[in-house]
Amino acid sequence: MSTEGPGLTFVVQPGGQLAGRLRVPGDKSISHRAVMLGSLAEGISEVTGFLTGEDCLCTMKAFQAMGVRIEQLGPTHLRVHGVGLHGLKAPAGPLDLGNSGTSMRLMSGLMAAQAFETTLIGDSSLSKRPMRRIVDPLRSMGAVIATTDKGTSPLQFSPAASLKAIAYDSPVASAQVKSGILLAGLYAEGKTEVCEPEPSRDHTERMLRGFGVSVDARPGYAAVQGSQRLKATHIEVPADISSATFPMVAAAIVPGSDVLLEAVGINPTRTGIIDILRSMGATITLTHERMLGGEPVADIRVQGAALKGITIGGDVVASAIDEFPAVFIAAACADGVTTVNDAEELRVKESDRIAAMCDGLTALGVSAIAKPDGAIITGRGNASPIGSGTVDSKGDHRIAMSFAISALRATGPITILDCANVNTSFPGFVALMGGAGLRISERVAS
Ligand code: S3P
Numbered sequence: 001m002s003t004e005g006p007g008l009t010f011v012v013q014p015g016g017q018l019a020g021r022l023r024v025p026g027d028k029s030i031s032h033r034a035v036m037l038g039s040l041a042e043g044i045s046e047v048t049g050f051l052t053g054e055d056c057l058c059t060m061k062a063f064q065a066m067g068v069r070i071e072q073l074g075p076t077h078l079r080v081h082g083v084g085l086h087g088l089k090a091p092a093g094p095l096d097l098g099n100s101g102t103s104m105r106l107m108s109g110l111m112a113a114q115a116f117e118t119t120l121i122g123d124s125s126l127s128k129r130p131m132r133r134i135v136d137p138l139r140s141m142g143a144v145i146a147t148t149d150k151g152t153s154p155l156q157f158s159p160a161a162s163l164k165a166i167a168y169d170s171p172v173a174s175a176q177v178k179s180g181i182l183l184a185g186l187y188a189e190g191k192t193e194v195c196e197p198e199p200s201r202d203h204t205e206r207m208l209r210g211f212g213v214s215v216d217a218r219p220g221y222a223a224v225q226g227s228q229r230l231k232a233t234h235i236e237v238p239a240d241i242s243s244a245t246f247p248m249v250a251a252a253i254v255p256g257s258d259v260l261l262e263a264v265g266i267n268p269t270r271t272g273i274i275d276i277l278r279s280m281g282a283t284i285t286l287t288h289e290r291m292l293g294g295e296p297v298a299d300i301r302v303q304g305a306a307l308k309g310i311t312i313g314g315d316v317v318a319s320a321i322d323e324f325p326a327v328f329i330a331a332a333c334a335d336g337v338t339t340v341n342d343a344e345e346l347r348v349k350e351s352d353r354i355a356a357m358c359d360g361l362t363a364l365g366v367s368a369i370a371k372p373d374g375a376i377i378t379g380r381g382n383a384s385p386i387g388s389g390t391v392d393s394k395g396d397h398r399i400a401m402s403f404a405i406s407a408l409r410a411t412g413p414i415t416i417l418d419c420a421n422v423n424t425s426f427p428g429f430v431a432l433m434g435g436a437g438l439r440i441s442e443r444v445a446s
Contacts, residue, residue: 008420010400010430012407013439014388017304018250018257020436026051026076026237027265028425029175030295032059032102033207034235036110036183038080039068039088041211043232047078050237054424055100062107065091082232085186090116094154097122099350099397099424102176104153105134106204109180111157112143113187120155125350125395127153134180137168141184141192165190165226172345173318175200175269178222182208182215185224191216193223198318201269203295210235210294219269236293238265242322242398243426245273247436248302249326250405252282253333257304259436266298272320274300276327280307280334309336309379317342322349325402328357328377332366333409335381340374347372350421351396360391360403364414388412397421401429404440 031051036059038045050056052075060078064070067089069081088110097103097120104120108131111118121127132151139145144158165188170177178194182204185192199219208215211230216223244261251257266274266286278284283303290297307330320327324346331338346353354370361368365387367378379385386406393400393416400419407414419442422429434440 007445008418009443009445010404010416010419011441011443012404012414012416014384014407014410014412016408016437016439017254018247018259018408018437021260021262022247022432022436023262024239024243024247024264024432025053025426025428027240028053028055028242029102029201029203030207030235030237030265031056032106033203034237035059035063035070035078035080036106037207037211037230038082038232038235039063040085041082041230041232042084043082045080045082045232046234047080048076048236050076050078051240051425052076053427054098055103058096058098058100059103062095062097062103065095082230085229088114091118094119094121097126099123099125099421101126101129101350104131104155105176105180106183108134108138108145108155109183112138112141112145112160112184113163114157115159117159118157120153122153130348131155133172133174133177137166137177137181138184141166141188143184163188165192167193169195171197173198173200175204179204182222182224185226186228188226191223191225194221196220198315199269200318201267203267206294207235238292238295238297239263240425241265241270241273244300245323245326246401246405246429247433248273248277248300249330250408250433250438251302251304252277252307253304253330254408255304255306259302261300263292263297264300266296269319272316273323273327275316276312276320277330279310280330281305282307306381307334309334309338311339311341313341321345322398325353325357325398326405328361328368328375329402329406331377331379332361332368332406333381333385334379336379338377338379342373344373349396351394351399353396353399356394356396356399357402360399363389363391364406364410384409384411386410388414390415390417392417393419395421397424397426401426404433405438408438
């Protein structure tokens with residue numbers, strides 16, 4: 001399951017343009033939730049467009065280990081034989097969730113409610129990530145959970161006598177925390193409510209409704225009444241806007257580039273990257289807007305242009321939270337200073353993304369000054385603003401893919417270390433981006 005170690009290196013030759021019609025893999029957040037809710041439903045759910053990246057496969061294997069039959073009928077087509085809210089069985093051992101914070105925090109809500117013991121573990125990155133943010137509210141619902149002294153995994157769940165509903169005022173805008181609590185709320189007596197400082201992605205609320213559960217939700221608030229049954233359904237997973245971000249930014253930073261991304265999810269809680277790139281001067285056109293499996297989707301065309309530096313902060317941060325590594329690259333290629341504020345959450349992602357991006361940009365000759373909640377990046381906007389060199393992705397998929405696209409505007413080759421985790425969210429990245437014009441190759445360390 002683990003893809004740890006510096007085994008895979010990307011080498012990207014400088015220059016080129018991006019062109020073509022691309023379909024990036026399925027949405028990671030929606031794919032996780034499809035497996036989880038499909039497993040808890042009564043009946044057989046079909047999932048199409050599923051992301052077969054390592055993170056979602058961890059979720060799938062965890063539910064299989066708890067007795068759920070999940071058939072893989074095609075490369076992205078699952079059939080999930082739901083066992084009902086109370087049908088999960090004790091797994092034979094700890095559930096290994098690899099690199100996936102979404103699996104661990106959402107499943108915490110479910111494991112808290114089971115009548116058997118479970119232990120959730122992950123790789124070295126996941127084992128460092130903060131879990132008190134989900135464990136504390138679950139404990140206040142009555143859950144019995146042990147963590148390390150630092151509040152990290154392994155997380156050990158023991159059966160609770162019962163769970164009671166809470167009204168939780170979350171200090172962070174986190175869909176993982178919100179969703180973990182709502183999933184526990186399905187098993188609680190009463191109405192479980194979550195308020196957030198800014199609206200986070202609402203895929204759990206939308207998908208619960210798709211499974212026939214009544215959810216009370218508006219931006220920044222979600223609530224669910226306990227003991228509702230889920231009825232099997234068909235989930236069509238749109239392409240992931242967070243993966244589409246790499247070809248979008250790659251096209252945006254190279255005048256003359258022109259790409260069309262097909263059937264990308266444009267849930268308003270996720271479209272901050274479109275707003276940010278447009279503010280920087282990119283030409284972005286949405287066509288063929290429609291609904292797919294309860295989520296809005298569109299084809300997104302991006303044409304390269306000269307970008308300008310901007311100030312980013314406030315509400316847009318939550319709706320672009322996974323896109324900042326790529327935004328930092330756009331900033332390096334823009335004319336003028338880009339300041340990112342209010343983004344302290346970037347420090348507790350798969351890596352400390354503020355440090356990883358500022359270190360890497362500095363190694364490539366770009367002025368990038370880290371702040372506790374963001375960075376100040378001075379873009380040079382000229383022909384080749386990025387130098388040649390080697391950067392460490394810190395095993396973080398989005399850091400690796402961001403530096404890969406930066407080579408389009410570099411003076412010489414860029415080597416990126418520790419890239420195996422790109423498979424957690426974007427299997428086929430090298431082939432897809434290579435086919436569209438990125439001069440990328442892989443090297444496996446011997
Ligand atoms: C996710 C929520 C976000 C995001 C992550 C996926 C989800 O995390 O960064 O990649 O699927 O709920 P937070 O909840 O920590 O903001």
